[in-house]
Every structure is written in structure tokens, then in C-alpha cells.
Amino acid sequence: MMVLPAPAKLNLFLYITGRRDDGYHNLQTLFQFVDHGDSLGFEPAPDGELSLHPALPGVAEEQNLIIKAARLLQHHTGCTQGARIHLTKRLPMGGGLGGGSSDAATTLVALNRLWQLGLPTEQLAQLGLTLGADVPVFIRGQAAFAEGVGDILTPAHPPEPWYLVLHPEIEVATAAVFNDPELTRNSPVLSLQQRLALPWQNDCEPLVKKHHPEVAKLLGWLLEYAPSRMTGTGACIFASFGSREKAEQTLAKAPEGTRGFVAKGCNLSPLFSALQKMDAATPSSNTAT
Ligand SMILES: C[C@](O)(CO)[C@H](O)COP(=O)(O)OP(=O)(O)OC[C@H]1O[C@@H](n2ccc(N)nc2=O)[C@H](O)[C@@H]1O
Ligand SMILES: Nc1ncnc2c1ncn2[C@@H]1O[C@H](COP(=O)(O)OP(=O)(O)OP(=O)(O)O)[C@@H](O)[C@H]1O
Secondary structure (H helix, E strand, C coil): CCEEEEEEEEEEEEEEEECCCCCCEEEEEEEEEEEEEEEEEEEEEEECCCEECCCCCCCCHHHHHHHHHHHHHHHHCCCCCCCEEECCCCCCCCCCCHHHHHHHHHHHHHHHHCCCCCCCCHHHHHHHHCCCCHHHHHHECCCCEEEEECCCCEEECCCCCCCEEECCCCCCCCHHHHHHHCCCCCCCCHHHHHHHHCCCEECHHHHHHHHHHHHHHHHHHHHCCCEECCCCCCEEEEEECCCCEEEEEEEHHCCCCCCCEEEEEECEEEEHHHHHHHHHHHCCCCCCC
């Protein structure tokens, strides 16, 4: 079985710079991966059959981004092969960690190999964008400054600290944040250099804090230990530390019942580190994305 990671992402900063006619928002964000996430296993199946094990509670199989990604790839290429997909879900849903998008990206990359389709990364990223704004960055696998709706990507090389990521016990719907009339939508469009030099912020944070006191409270607590922010449209928050120990010590002090994890920032996605290892072990395998 081909087992591959679907890592989480963090939005190290996130600015909303405008709203387009189609309702989507232009933004400027800095994506980085962490070495913690879901895990997916892929086995061939006959007759174009697709199945997911176990099912994700609360998400109908046909709505699951993993099955949607697999089906999209079948339709796009006319491929008649199938797959039995095994999912170990570790990332909270609606957490701003991009779990669903990452699962979709790993599925596209893995099935492109399993089914020997040979689609180039560029084409997989374009297909992925139809599933979600965050899918292309997971397919390209490099930390990136994103503009447009999140699809114009410039590789970036931010420091790779240890992060403590905490999950307030709520799910924030991305669309609800973007549709809120109170959302700040007029941040200036700046260059990456300018953005890197300014303090890093998340334009969605004030709104989510206002509507979800759980987020405001936990962020207030974490800020006592290190500079902290929300990722994506929430609800997860994160802080960076110079060592794993410092991050773990802080997690141990978190208010009782707080869910969270410690992970290392990675500018190369753990998906691609795993693919590189796989290729090194089996040099004759298909090395296209
Ligand atoms: C905010 C981020 O988390 C940053 O990483 C992402 O851009 C959101 O990506 P995502 O969860 O994959 O979002 P999608 O599934 O593409 O969109 C969900 C909803 O969010 C809104 N949306 C999303 C992305 C964007 N650039 N502008 C938007 O207005 C739209 O109402 C859309 O219907
Ligand atoms: N494989 C999947 N994993 C997680 N969520 C999925 C999956 N397939 C479909 N979904 C749906 O997508 C919604 C968003 O899930 P996801 O974990 O991607 O949110 P998120 O971390 O907030 O993402 P983002 O940072 O991109 O906003 C879920 O509430 C769920 O209904």
C-alpha cells in the first residue's frame, strides 16, 4: 500500500486585500507546512471503484474531498482504475489547518502515481483549485507567499521554528467569515519583502475572536508565552518557539482539556519528503508528481 502524509498548513500571516465580483476574496498570505497531519493509504481497486475507510463522521462519502479529488482525476483523464483509500484523520475539521484541502492534494498526487497517469504538477494544481483555494499549495509542496484567491504562489523561505498549535473546541465555517460584513477587506497590496518586514497579522482574527469567545480566551492565554495568531479563518491558533521542549512545556500548562499539538515548521511539505524517500527506495518507480 502507498502510504503518504497529508500535512497541516499554517497561514503565518493573512491579509484580505479585496473582494472580487464572483464573491471570492483576494488575499495575501504566507503558507508554511508542519510535520503533523492526516495519513492516507492507497491500494488499487478494480472497475473504477472508489472507497474510503473509515468514512469521515458527518461527511457523506461523495462530499468527502478525498473521493471528490479521486473522481475528478478519473473524469479528467478517462482513467478506469479505482482505489481503496485508508484515512487516518488527525487534523480537526474547520480548524484553519487545511486538512480537507491537504487530503485532496495528497489524493491527487498519490493517484497520479498509482494509476501512472503522469500529469505534471501544474495540471494537478489547476485541477486541485476547483476543489478548494488551498489545494494548489499542498500540491506544489513548497512554503509560499500566496496572492489572488490563494492560487498565485511564490516560493518563500520563512524560518522553520517549532509551533504549538491549539484547537479551541469549535468549528469555524470559512464561508461565514468571508461573508461577514464586518470583515476587513482593504489591507494594502504589498510586496513579499514589505510583508515580511512588518508585524504578521491575520485580518480574520478580530472577527472570529468577537464571535467566538473561546478563541479570544485561548489566544489571550497563549500570548502570555509567545507571539501568537490564528491560522486561516480559525479556529486554531499557533505560537512559535525556539525549541520543541519549550513548545511542549507550554502545551503541558494549557488550560485543562485544551487540545493541541507540537510540530516543526517545514518549507518542503512532508508529502514531498515522503515521496523523495519512496523514490530513493525504489529508483525505478514513476518519478513524475
Ligand atoms: C482563508 C484560507 O484558509 C487561507 O488559507 C483559504 O483561502 C480558504 O480556503 P478553503 O477553505 O479551501 O476555501 P474554499 O473551500 O475554496 O472556499 C470556501 C468559501 O470561502 C470563501 N472564500 C474562500 C477563499 C477566498 N480566497 N475567498 C473567499 O471568499 C468563499 O465564500 C468560499 O465559498
Ligand atoms: N477529507 C476531509 N477532511 C476534512 N474535511 C472535509 C473532508 N472532506 C470534506 N470536508 C469538509 O470540509 C470542511 C472544511 O474542512 P477543513 O478541515 O479543510 O477545514 P479548514 O482546516 O478550516 O480548512 P481551511 O484552512 O482551508 O479553511 C469540513 O467541515 C468538512 O465538511
